Amino acid sequence: MKIKKRNFALVFYFILLMLPIxxxxxxxxxxxxxxxxxxxxxxxxxxxxxxxxxFTDPSxxxxxxxxxxxxxxxxxxxxxTALPAAYAFSRYRxxxxxxxxxxxxxxxxxxxxxxxxxxxxxxSTFGLIDTHIAVxxxxxxxxxxxxxxxxxxxxxxxxxxxxxxxxxxxxSFPGFFAMVFMPLIRSxxxxxxxxxxxxxxxxxxxxxxxxxxxxxxxxATMTRTVSATGLDWGLLAAAGILTIVPGxxxxxxxxxxxxxxxxxxxx
Amino acid sequence: MNKWEDNKAWFLVLPVFxxxxxxxxxxxxxVVNYSIQDIFGxxxxxxxxxxxxxxxxxxxxxxxxxxKQFLFSGLVLLIEIPLGIIIALMMPKKGWSASLSLxxxxxxxxxxxxxxxxxxxxxxxxxxxxxxxTINGMGIPFDHTSSPxxxxxxxxxxxxxxxTPLVALLAYAGLRAIPEAYFxxxxxxxASSWAVFKYIQLPKMRGVLTIxxxxxxxxxxxxxxxxxxxxxxxxxxxTTFLSIYLVKIAVGQFDLGPAAAFxxxxxxxxxxxxxxxxxxxxNVGKGEA
Numbered sequence: 405m406k407i408k409k410r411n412f413a414l415v416f417y418f419i420l421l422m423l424p425i426x427x428x429x430x431x432x433x434x435x436x437x438x439x440x441x442x443x444x445x446x447x448x449x450x451x452x453x454x455x456x457x458x459f460t461d462p463s464x465x466x467x468x469x470x471x472x473x474x475x476x477x478x479x480x481x482x483x484x485t486a487l488p489a490a491y492a493f494s495r496y497r498x499x500x501x502x503x504x505x506x507x508x509x510x511x512x513x514x515x516x517x518x519x520x521x522x523x524x525x526x527x528s529t530f531g532l533i534d535t536h537i538a539v540x541x542x543x544x545x546x547x548x549x550x551x552x553x554x555x556x557x558x559x560x561x562x563x564x565x566x567x568x569x570x571x572x573x574x575x576s577f578p579g580f581f582a583m584v585f586m587p588l589i590r591s592x593x594x595x596x597x598x599x600x601x602x603x604x605x606x607x608x609x610x611x612x613x614x615x616x617x618x619x620x621x622x623x624a625t626m627t628r629t630v631s632a633t634g635l636d637w638g639l640l641a642a643a644g645i646l647t648i649v650p651g652x653x654x655x656x657x658x659x660x661x662x663x664x665x666x667x668x669x670x671x
Numbered sequence: 672m673n674k675w676e677d678n679k680a681w682f683l684v685l686p687v688f689x690x691x692x693x694x695x696x697x698x699x700x701x702v703v704n705y706s707i708q709d710i711f712g713x714x715x716x717x718x719x720x721x722x723x724x725x726x727x728x729x730x731x732x733x734x735x736x737x738x739k740q741f742l743f744s745g746l747v748l749l750i751e752i753p754l755g756i757i758i759a760l761m762m763p764k765k766g767w768s769a770s771l772s773l774x775x776x777x778x779x780x781x782x783x784x785x786x787x788x789x790x791x792x793x794x795x796x797x798x799x800x801x802x803x804x805t806i807n808g809m810g811i812p813f814d815h816t817s818s819p820x821x822x823x824x825x826x827x828x829x830x831x832x833x834x835t836p837l838v839a840l841l842a843y844a845g846l847r848a849i850p851e852a853y854f855x856x857x858x859x860x861x862a863s864s865w866a867v868f869k870y871i872q873l874p875k876m877r878g879v880l881t882i883x884x885x886x887x888x889x890x891x892x893x894x895x896x897x898x899x900x901x902x903x904x905x906x907x908x909x910t911t912f913l914s915i916y917l918v919k920i921a922v923g924q925f926d927l928g929p930a931a932a933f934x935x936x937x938x939x940x941x942x943x944x945x946x947x948x949x950x951x952x953x954n955v956g957k958g959e960a
Contacts, residue, residue, distance in 0.1 A: 410761050411761075413761060414758070414761045414762065414772070417758060417761075418772065418775055418776075420832075421775065421776065421778075421779065421832065421836070422775065422778075423794075423801060423802070424779070424790060424791065424794050424802075424832060425778055425779070426801075427790065427793070427794050427800070427801050428782075428790050431790075431793065439793070439799060440799065441799075442799070443798060443799050443800075443804055445801075481690065485686040485687045485690055486687060488683040488684075488686070489683055489684045489686070489687040491683060492680040492681075492683035492684050493684070495674060495675060495680070496674055496675050496676070496677050496680035496683075497674040497675065497676045497677075498676070498677060498678045498679075498680045498681055499678055499681075501680075504684060504688070506946065506949065508687070508691060509885065509945065510942055510945075511691055511694075511695050512886075512889050512890075513889055513893075513938055513941040513942055513945065514699070514934065514937075514938045515893055515895075515913070515914050515917055515934050515937050515938065516893075516895075517895075517914065517917050517918045517921045517922070517930070517934070518702055518705070518917070518921050518927070518930050518931050518933075518934040519698050519699075519702060519934070521701075522697065522698035522701035522702060523694070523698050525701070526694070526697050526698060541690070541693065541694060542694055544690050544691065544694065545691060545694040545695060548687055548690055548691050549691065550882075550886070552687060553882045553885075554841070554879070554882055556878070557845070557878025557879050557881070557882055558844075558845075558848055558878065558879075560878055561848055561849075561875060561878060564673075564674075589848075591844045591847045591848050592844065592848065594844070595840060595841065595844040598777065598840070599837075602777075602780050602781060605781060605783070606780070606781065606782065606783045606784055608783055608784065608785055608896065622783070623783035623784075623785060623786070626783065626785070626786055627785060635789070637789075637793060640786065640789060640790075641790065643786075644782055644783075644786045644789075644790060647781065647782055647783060647786065648778055648781045648782060650781075651777065651778075651780070651781035652774055652777065652778065652781065655773060655774050655777045656770070656774055659769070659770045659773045659774065660770075662773060662840075662843065662844050662847060
C-alpha cells in the first residue's frame, strides 16, 4: 500500500514536470496564427512545417551541429582533466589543496555581463574567435570545476582501503584507475558527463559572444525568431523540442551507469 | 578520511589548473581594471580609485535588488533541495521505469534558458496557455504581467520546475553509490526507513548534496535569462534581480566602471556566502559521520 502511494506521487510529479514540455510540443505542431488565436489542448491540424524549416534551412540545422561539436569537445576535456584532479583532491593532502579546490568553484560565481568583453578580447588575441574550440575552452571555466567537485564527492565515498589493496595486488596507478576505480565511480562519471553536456548545451552568453557564423550555437539561432512581425512561436517551439533530443540521448546512454552505481562494481 | 600526504599530487591537478586559469585570470584582472578607472575611449582612462565602488554601494536600487535576490535564492533552496531529495528517494532503482524516469526528469534541464522563458510566456498566458487558462478557469484572475505577487509565483514555479531535477539527479546518483551492505545491515537491525535515511542515506549523500546546494545557490543568485525573458524585471521593479539590474547599468547606461565595480561586489557576495555554506556543510557532516 505504501509503495502504491509513493508511485502515485511520483507519477503525479512527472505529469506536472511534462506539462510545459507537452505544451511546447503542442505548439511546435501548429502554425503561428493558430497558436496565437485559439486555446487548444492538442493540435487539431498537425503541421510539420516548423520542423521542415529547421531541417532544410542550413542557418538552422548548422546551429545544432555547431552546438553538438563544441559541447562534445567540452565534455571530453572536462572529464579527462577532472578525473585525475578529483582523485588527487579526494586522496591526497598537498600544499594549497583546499584553497585550490574552492578557487575552482569560484569560477562559476561571476556575473557574466561585464566579463563578456574581456573574454572576447582574450580569445581574439589567440585568434580563436568563431571556432568551436573557443567555446569549448570557455565553457571549461564553469564545467571543469563542476566536474572536479562532483567527481570528488563520489570518489570520497569510496574507502581508501580499496586503493591500498589494489596497489598491494600489484596494480600500477593507471591500471588501478581504469580497471578498479572507474567501475566503482561510474554513477558519478555518468552524472558528471551529463551535467557537463547540459551546462555547455544551454549556455548562451559566452557562446554567442565568441562566435559569429561558423560556430554559432543553436540557442543563439533561436533568438532570431524574433522578427518584425513578432515572434514565430511555432518555429521556436519546434527548435526547443529539437534542443532536448541530444541531451536526452546522452542521459539514455549514461542511465545504466547512474542506476547501477556501486552495487555492480567489483571490489 | 585520512589522506596521504604527497605534493606530487599537484601534477594530477595541473591540467585542470591550466585550463581554468587560461579563461579565468585575465578577464578577472580586466574587470578589476575597469572598476578603478573612468574609461572615455581607447587610451583615455583616468584612475578613480574606489569611487565606483562607493557609488554602487550607496545605490538604493541595488539594495532593493539585493534583498529580492536573497529572498529568491532563499526560497529556491528551501523548496528545491528537500523536494529534490524526496523525488530521488521515490524514483525507481532499476528496470525500465528507472531508465524512463531518469530521461524524463532531465528534459527541463536541456532547454536553453532563453527558450524556457519564452515557452513559459505562452504557457502562462491566460488566453492561449495551459497554466494561465487553467488558473483562470478555476476562477482566479491570473496575469503575471500586472501583479507582482503573481509574477513572483510564476517565476518560482518556473524555477522549481526547471531546476529541481538537477537536485534530484545528483541525489539519485548519490543514493545509488551507497553500497548495498549498508541497507542489509540496517534491515538486520530492524531500522525504520526514517533511521535509514537519517543515518545512512543523508550522511552518504553529503558530498553530492553539498555540490547541489552550492550549484543551486550560485546559479539562482546569478539568474538572468529566465526572468528577463518572462517578466523583463517587472511589473515595475518587482522581479528586477541583481543580474537584471547589472545589465541595465552595463548595457543600458553603458557605465563600464560602475558595472565592473558592481560585478566584483556581486562576485564577492556569492563567494562569501558559498564559502560559508561550504564550511557549515563540511562540519555538519563531520559531526554525524
